[in-house]
Structures are given as C-alpha cells and as structure tokens.
Amino acid sequence: MNSVARQKNIKTLAAKNAKGATGKICFTLYAAKGLFLLCGRLLTLFLVFTIPAQAHHVLGRPAYSLNEDSNTPPSMQVETQIGNYFVTYMVFPAFPKAGERGRVNLYATRIDNGAAYNGEVQFKVRDDVLFGDDNSETLGSQLPDDNVYRQGFVFSNDGDYIITAEFTDGGEPYIIDFPLRIGSPASVGPIGIAVGVIVLILVGVNLVQRRRLLPAKLRNAHEEMSGR
Amino acid sequence: MTMTHPGLPEYWGMIIMVFISLAVLWVLFSPTPATVRTSVFSLARIPVIGNGIRAITANRWLLLSLKFVMVGFFLLIIFAGLFGTPIPERNMATVLTWNLWWSGLVFSVFFLGSAWCAVCPLDAISQWLVRRKLWRRAHPDNSLNLKVPRWMANVWPALFMFIALTWLELGVGITINPYATAAVSLLMVVLATASLAIFQRKAFCRYFCPVGRTVGFYSQLSPIELRPIDNDVCASCKTLDCYHGTEEVEPCPTWLVMGRLKQNSYCTSCGNCTQSCPHENIAWRFRPPSVEALHSGRPHWDESWFMIGLLALTGFHGLTMMPFWEVWMSQLAQTIGDSGRLLWSFTIGLVSCLAVIAAIYALLVEATRKLTGTQLEFRRLFATFAFIALPLAFAYHMAHNLNHLIRESVGLGEVFMNPFGTGTVPLSMMEKHERHITMWMSQDVLFAIQAGLMIFGFWIAIQVIRHRGAAVLVNDDRLAGAKLLPMLVFATGITGFHLWLLMQPMIMRM
Known part of the structure; x- marks a missing residue:
C-alpha cells in the first residue's frame, strides 16, 4: 500500500469513527503507525544519501600550513568571500618579522562559475587598532601573474596590521580586509585590561562596603561608649 | 588536501535504526509505567573503603590541591595563548582548552557528575581574589552580597552565554586561535x-556560567550524586549547616539544602556540605543515570529552554559541518552583502537553528496536549517534556566529542613539552596523516562506543516520554503510548538527525 492510499485509509477510518471514543483510539493507532512508518522512511533516506561533508566552517579565519615537499616556508592563509567572488589570501612567510621581506598572494575567483578575476588589485595597509586614525598607506597595485596577485612588503615595526585588497568588477568596488601580524607584538593588553577591571571592581566594592558599614560601626562604638 | 575523520559506518547506522524502530513500537503498544523503581548505593556504605571515601570527600586539602593544579594549568593557558605561537596545534592554550578539556568535559560529567565545578579555576581564582581566603569561610563584608535581581535569577543568562560561546567557537573560530x-x-x-x-554566594555558578550550567544539566544523567546517607537525619536537622555553613566552612554556594535535594543541576560538588554537616551524613552514591530525567527533576520554564537550547546547539555543531551549510552561508552572505568572516550570515544561521528546534518542539508539545486531552497548560507541558532533550543532547555531544578527543589529542605530549610552541612550524601533511592513523583506541571500538551512546540517549529519551507522559495522560488506557506520538516523533527525528551527522566524515580541527 503506498503512502497516499494509507493516508486515505487513515482519513476514511477517522471519518467513520470520529464521533465515538473507539474511533479516536483507532485514529490514534493508525496515525501513529502512519507517522512511524513515515519517520522510518525519512531516516532511511537520511542514511541512503550520506554525502561526504566538510567540517568546521573556516571562512575568514587564518590557517597555517607547511608543505614539506617544497622549499617554501610555512604560510598563513585566509579564505573568504565578498560579493560574487571567492578570495584566497596567503602570506609568505607565515610569521614575517620587521625588516624581513614578505609577500602576499591573492586569488579571486567568481563564486558562480569559478572564473578568475583578471583586472587590477590595489593593496593598502593600516594599523589594526580598535580606535585610532585610518592612516592607511598604499602598498602597490598589481596585475595577475598566472591568476595570482603578488604584493611584496617590508615592515619596519612589529605590530598587528590590516591589509586591504581593492578591486572593481562590473562597476562595483570590492574592498576586503585581511589580518597581518609582523613579529610578536606585545600581548600584555588583555592581561592589563583584565587586571585593571578586577582591581577596579575590588576597590569599588571595598569602598562601597566601607561606606555601608560605617553607620553600623559608629553605632556599635556609641553603644560601647554609653555602655561604659 | 584536507584530512577528514571517517564517519560512523552504515552497518552501525542500520543497527541503531533497527533498535530505534523496535523501541518506538514498544512504546506505542505498551502501557505507560505506573511507578519508577530507583535503587541507590551509597559509597559510604561499602565495607572497609567506605570510611576512606567519606574521609577523602570531606578532605579540604585534597580539593585545594586539585584547585591549585587547575589554576596552574589555567594560568599557563592564558600565558601560552597570549605569548605563544599562533599555530593552534602547537600551542597549549588551544590544544589543552579545546582538544582535551572542552572535548573531555562532557565525559567527566558522564562518570563524575559535576566534579569539574569543584575544581574549576574560574571559581577558585575569583574566590581567592574576592574572599581573600584559600578555603576557610571568609568575612561576608568582602562582597556587596546583593540579591540577584529577579529577572536574572534563572538560567536565561547562562543560556545566552552558552549561545555566545558557541558563536565564538564556531563563528569567530576561537578554537583555532590561541590568543582569542x-x-x-x-x-x-x-x-x-x-x-x-x-x-x-556564587551567583555566577548558579545563574550565569555557561559551562557550569551545561555540566549541571548534563549531570542530571550522571550515575553518581552527592546526597544524604540517611534522610531521617536531615529531616530532623535543626541547624542546616549545609545551607548556612559553619564558622569554618562556607555555605552551599548555590543555595541548596541537602535534605531536600532532588536533582544535580545546581550542585557544584564543592564539598562544603560534606565538610559542614555535623552528622557526617553527606556522601556520594551510585544511582540509575536516568532517575532525574524520568521523575526527580522538577520542570521549570527557564530550565526547559536551557535544555532545548542545549539540544539545538549540540546539533548545530554538527550542522555547520554539512556540505550545504557552507553553500547556504555563501548564498546568504551574497544576499545580505556579508563578507570577511561571514559573521552576520553565521549569526542568522545560528539563531535560525535555535528557532527551528524550539518551534518544532513547541508544535509537537501542543500536538501532544491536543492528543492526550490533558488540562495542563502549554508552558507546564513544555517544561515537563523538555527532559527528553537532555539525553538526546548528552548522547550526541559525547559521540561527537569522542572523535575530537580520541583523534585530535594525539600530540598532547609534544605540547606539554613546549607549551608556548616556541620555534615550531605548522603540522606538515605527513604529521597530520600520522596523527590521523595514531589513535588512543581502535577505530572500531570508537564506532561501537558512538553507536552505544546514540542507543543510550534514545533509550533514556523514550523512557522520559513514557514516565513523564504517564503523569500527563488523562486516562490510562491500552493505547496510552500512542498518544505520546508527537514526543516520540521528536525524539526519533532528533536521533535520526544526530545519527546522520555522525555518519559524515569530519575534517580535523587542527
């Protein structure tokens, strides 16, 4: 019996017995069986169509890799998308230092058909600060070499920077930011903030408590004085 | 090339499906149970070693030593994260936090209940900073001791914190960022x-901590509990030292009275009650793991939402690993103009997942209400059946984490030798491959455990349906089980979804 026929059967039975208590029980029973079989089929479908899945959504996050088959140093890579383009950004070496030559590689392919972007890409850089001036500098403009945009850099100071890649397609501007860490910037910031906030809380609580407890202390002192 | 962990083989999937089918048929055509038989076994009553266990439980030095160890590791994680290498698989901060602790925590609940909370470094550090005592009872004036506002005195803050943690974990990707x-x-x-x-007291542990509440709710399914040895002793107790504390020992941090304690949810296993009880009447005991979910756990509106949220979020972890997830995210990002980390798209996906699971559950609860003809209001029924979510979430959480724990904690020794990852390079493909085939246990055993966990979760879920349903049904008739069909559909559908997720290959996190 196919599912449509079964559903009709359930409906007919339900209609026949709708008025009586027995009818309700029968309806429940058949509905239960029908739904149970439906669930079973859905489960089977789930298992039959077990497509290999990719895990851990990684777009936009830096990842580090090492290719032992070549002489290239470890690289840092970020994959992301903007508008109609899927963009891959790689930094060589993965951990560039101040005064050391480094390189950014960028690939941009259309999401819909995989065609590589072949116009000009401009690279800019600015400090990665939460609050501050947008003192960005242009690193250079590049044309593709075998679909890859290569931009060299040398930084004189350690720090966290943002590399901005800008290009235009179909009259629309595309601007996308990527992180770049030069050297090992001082990491005391979070500890300093945490310690500062904790000290502030503890001192604040202490002051409030002193103020709250002062009347009680004074009252006790008065009582002791009068008791004497 | 991407390294993937193989998913659960199809034959295990079929075995679980057969079990599910038989179990559903059994529930549909068997009468609902009238009573719950519960047997407990107090560890304190074991001959010879019973007293030793009691002494250890009440020993504050042992607990303090463990706290010192945990705080040491915690500080090491912070320093390694801030000053060590950004390569996640070489830095102790990410490896220890996410590969070992976060993956293993759920298993500690399975065996030891909320024991983690007893040695939690967050609690220890805050206690030492605010109370300024290592373990003795501190002067109460060290804190403002304000009453938690009524709107915050529930587990909603913990649920929002847990959602935020999931957002950071899967959206921002702090699991592969030592600094973050x-x-x-x-x-x-x-x-x-x-x-x-x-x-x-410790409002953070009771209301706000996402880890503590997750541990607490899961520990309702733990086979051990901290309870009175003799309930009559507690019934006649006039001092309630467990609740008020003594001159030396702090009171219960989460406002629990041992004599009335029925569920593990808020017990932090801190041992204050064992130390303060003048009758030495508190001890650990074994019990059936389902006892709270079946009947002892009291249904509450906020707690039911936490349990449903837990279920949705555990499934969401798996959902983000499906092939069409990235396609959805990509399409959504194009539609709304999102770029970079696609955090807006991710946030919409996360909220949608939570909303869909909650909506499906709510609809099926309403269907159950109609089918059973119960006079109970919707909120009450929603809270009553939410205990179904607990074993389903717990089982999938463990089965999923087992992959991370067994397959991804292989390089732990190297990280302990060089916690900051100084001078290290990313894992080469050969090393990844080596780690991939080097596991803590054989793959077949891993699959068997995963399958066993799925069966365990579903079995307890249907027991919850039967026992909680028995209290809801108006007339105890022959087809009582069939009237609980919507809840069975919920448990079966969620288990099927989880099973499908487990059968997918999973990319290595690091």
Missing part, C-alpha cells in the same frame, strides 16, 4: 570575579 582563547578565559575570570564581588 586566552582573551576569552580572562573575560570569564573577570565575569566570575565581578559576580562574586557583587552578588550573594
């Missing part, structure tokens, strides 16, 4: 300290 891992750890210390300094 350390920063979030510091943030948690600040929050715990602020809460302890402002509110009465």
